[in-house]
Amino acid sequence: xxxxxxxxxxxxxxxxxxxxxxxxxxxxxxxxxxxxxxxxxxxxxxxxxxxxxxxxxxxxxxxxxxxxxxxxxxxxxxxxxxxxxxxxxxxxxxxxxxxxxxxxxxxxxxxxxxxxxxxxxxxxxxxxxxxxxxxxxxxxxxxxxxxxxxxxxxxxxxxxxxxxxxxxxxxxxxxxxxxxxxxxxxxxxxxxxxxxxxxxxxxxxxxxxxxxxxxxxxxxxxxxxxxxxxxxxx
Ligand SMILES: [Zn+2]
Numbered sequence: 001x002x003x004x005x006x007x008x009x010x011x012x013x014x015x016x017x018x019x020x021x022x023x024x025x026x027x028x029x030x031x032x033x034x035x036x037x038x039x040x041x042x043x044x045x046x047x048x049x050x051x052x053x054x055x056x057x058x059x060x061x062x063x064x065x066x067x068x069x070x071x072x073x074x075x076x077x078x079x080x081x082x083x084x085x086x087x088x089x090x091x092x093x094x095x096x097x098x099x100x101x102x103x104x105x106x107x108x109x110x111x112x113x114x115x116x117x118x119x120x121x122x123x124x125x126x127x128x129x130x131x132x133x134x135x136x137x138x139x140x141x142x143x144x145x146x147x148x149x150x151x152x153x154x155x156x157x158x159x160x161x162x163x164x165x166x167x168x169x170x171x172x173x174x175x176x177x178x179x180x181x182x183x184x185x186x187x188x189x190x191x192x193x194x195x196x197x198x199x200x201x202x203x204x205x206x207x208x209x210x211x212x213x214x215x216x217x218x219x220x221x222x223x224x225x226x227x228x229x230x231x232x233x234x
Contacts, residue, residue, distance in 0.1 A: 001031055001053045008054075008178055012045030022053055025079035029072075030055055030063040054176035060143070067144035068092070092125050101169070106131040109165075116164040120155075122181075123171035127152030130167065139163070 001022070006013045017039040024035045038053040055063065066072055068091060076083045106113065109131070119135035121127050127140035127148045140148050141155045148154040155161070172178040 001036070001055060001059065003052050004054055005052070007041075007043035007045055007048055008050055008176075009048045010043060010046040012043050014044040015041045016044065017041050017052070020051060022051075023079070025076050026055075026063070028079065029075045030059045032062075056176075060176065064144045067146065092128065098128055101129050102131040105129075105167070106134065109134070118163045119165050119167070120158065120161075120163040121152075121167040121169070122158065123174070124167060124169070127154075129169060135165065 005015075007015065018041075020038045020040040021035050022031075022038050027033050027035045036053070038051050040049065041052050042049045068088065073083075073085070073088045077085075077088075109116070113131070113134050116135050118137045118139070119130055120139045120141060121130050122141050123143075124130070124140040125142055125144070126146045127138060130138050130140075130152060138152045139155050139158075140152050141158050168181075172181060175181050
């Protein structure tokens with residue numbers, strides 16, 4: 001683990017800190033140590049909250065090797081009783097969630113999907129969240145060893161490749177250095193799921209989220225306008 005002194009989103013060093021402890025599961029399974037001190041921080045520049053202890057690349061590899069496999073389940077369940085077999089098996093496998101995410105993203109893309117041939121789901125597990133019928137060449141890149149679903153090819157590296165559309169859904173919160181991930185794909189990593197999530201939340205009528213979601217949706221739709229006709233180099 002290493003410690004950061006600035007916000008991983010905006011770079012501000014104007015932070016509020018609260019004492020915290022690294023999760024025993026993370027400390028043990030990823031770092032091979034016991035729980036240690038950390039700080040929960042809130043950035044006064046952008047309001048992002050984060051822990052200042054971050055995982056190194058090799059620790060990230062430890063965490064995601066065999067991600068959500070049996071060894072992972074046993075290690076996590078030993079420390080976190082709420083991480084039950086039911087929770088374990090539901091993550092990434094809920095049929096209703098898969099349909100909802102695919103349909104919402106397809107709606108956000110609309111007619112733009114016709115100009116998309118190559119699709120990458122970056123950090124996309126088995127590629128099960130790529131909308132049906134989107135693209136002719138469908139790829140997934142994930143540091144776990146999850147086996148891609150039929151019709152999706154797994155990539156071990158995306159460097160130097162180009163795609164018409166790149167999905168980045170629920171990935172940044174797993175990254176020690178999220179800005180590096182965004183820079184690597186330039187604007188190609190659109191966090192397109194943001195738009196889909198926004199629509200879903202708006203429909204469920206959670207009023208406290210409404211303004212935030214509207215802003216997120218506006219940003220995502222603005223970014224998606226550029227999808228047609230350009231390639232995203234990784
Ligand atoms: Zn910040």
